[in-house]
Amino acid sequence: MARIVVIGAGMGGLAAAARLATVGHKVTLCEAAPTHGGMLGWYERDGFRFDTGPTLLTLPAVYRDLMLKTGRTRLEDEVELRSVDPGSAHLLPDGTRVTLANASLARVESALGAALGADAGVRWAAMLERGRGVWEATRRPLLEEPLPDDPSPLHRDPYVPARRGLLARAPRTLADVARRELRDARLTALLDEYALRFGLDPERVPASLTWLPYMEQSFGVWYVTGGLRALADAVLRRCQARRVDLRFGTRVEQVVTGGSLGEERATGVLLADGSVLDADVVIDNRAPTGVTGAPGRFTLLLALRGERPDGVPHRTVVHAPDRADELDALFGRAPRPCEQPTLQLLRPDDATLAPAGHEAAVVTVTVPPQGPVDWTDPARVSAYADAVLTHALRAAPELGDRLLWRHARTPADTAAETGAPGGSVPPPSLPGADGAFLAPPNTDALPGLFHVGGGTHPGGGLARVGMSATVVAGLVGTP
Known part of the structure; x- marks a missing residue:
């Protein structure tokens, strides 16, 4: 039995802790924040509740495997999982509307x-x-x-x-x-x-x-009743059932090393109070440092008067009318918020998210991170919320008359709550481009130290974060 310290109670840290405790390791999880979930945050006001991070799940088999391997229960025994159909509705740049089926x-x-x-x-x-x-x-x-x-x-x-032959260019x-x-x-x-x-x-x-x-489009998109925060709660319960020592409000300052010269390894962590927690293995779920410039998300939470109309798609994508302007705004020399961006309007059919007779909706937009744009400026945030809402109303004009209140969240909020540099969102790992889009490995040059979560192999996205935990648990092995 190894003594394992997991740094961070994001989904990667929670899943790795549950897997390793299940096979007999003594696992302690230290989280600086007072709660769990990492990017799967939560906002509540006046009886309305919203996910502040990801809202939909792909490849639920990753979390089915986690529940089965750590407790012999089905994912569906822990949360209510629903297929989203249609998968998405789209308002295309020329005004054309098209609705695409889920998993077909x-x-x-x-x-x-x-x-x-x-x-x-x-x-x-x-x-x-x-x-x-x-x-x-x-x-x-x-x-x-x-x-x-x-x-x-x-x-x-x-x-x-599409074309093959000597003259075909990939x-x-x-x-x-x-x-x-x-x-x-x-x-x-x-x-x-x-x-x-x-x-x-x-x-x-x-x-x-x-x-x-x-x-x-092959395997589908899924929704968890109560929002994806309910999935984070389910994984936390599994950690508790496997007797993971959960320490919230416990900041880790650095990884402690020991051993003879040339054979140093991770031997524990130094806590903010000056104490040292000894360990045979350390697993770091914190956001990677030094990653700057990657875009983040602007999220607009909408509290709506009246019930959600029948037949409204769960997810509507409103596409930017000017592709060149959007790409320049995000990736040009002077990043700026795009006034008419590609956005997702999410309207789950979930009565648990709002008071009876009302609806909760979320708009998400990819934007430059905190730094190139000052997302702490209230006037900038308010003005951009106006622009985003106006753009979203192209797809659903009735929302304007039903709006009770709105709440904007920016990359600055993400950075403050998760430690992600600039509030950036980690992308998935991709082959090609001479390895430029591969996430860093889960192992470290320092023996005994491993990395888990969206900032490491196989990259960002809730399913891949769960896969990262599976890989790390396999690398650590059984007692």
């Missing part, structure tokens, strides 16, 4: 064909088929196994171009895929959104990102 490539192709022309549906489906090739080629080494000591095989993008970026294979500004907007939601520039990110729309 055939129905997605049919919907795009009906709205944009049969050729558009065929081209989108063909691109997703090549995204499937990326998924199959990289699923195990990129998601389920530790990053190899020699990651050079993952430096090459496995995306296969697309280098996601934007190349759109220009060469989709050839439609409306389809380009659909594809761009998968990059933008993680703060990635489609003009730079490798073509391999096509596995994200393939995965989402």
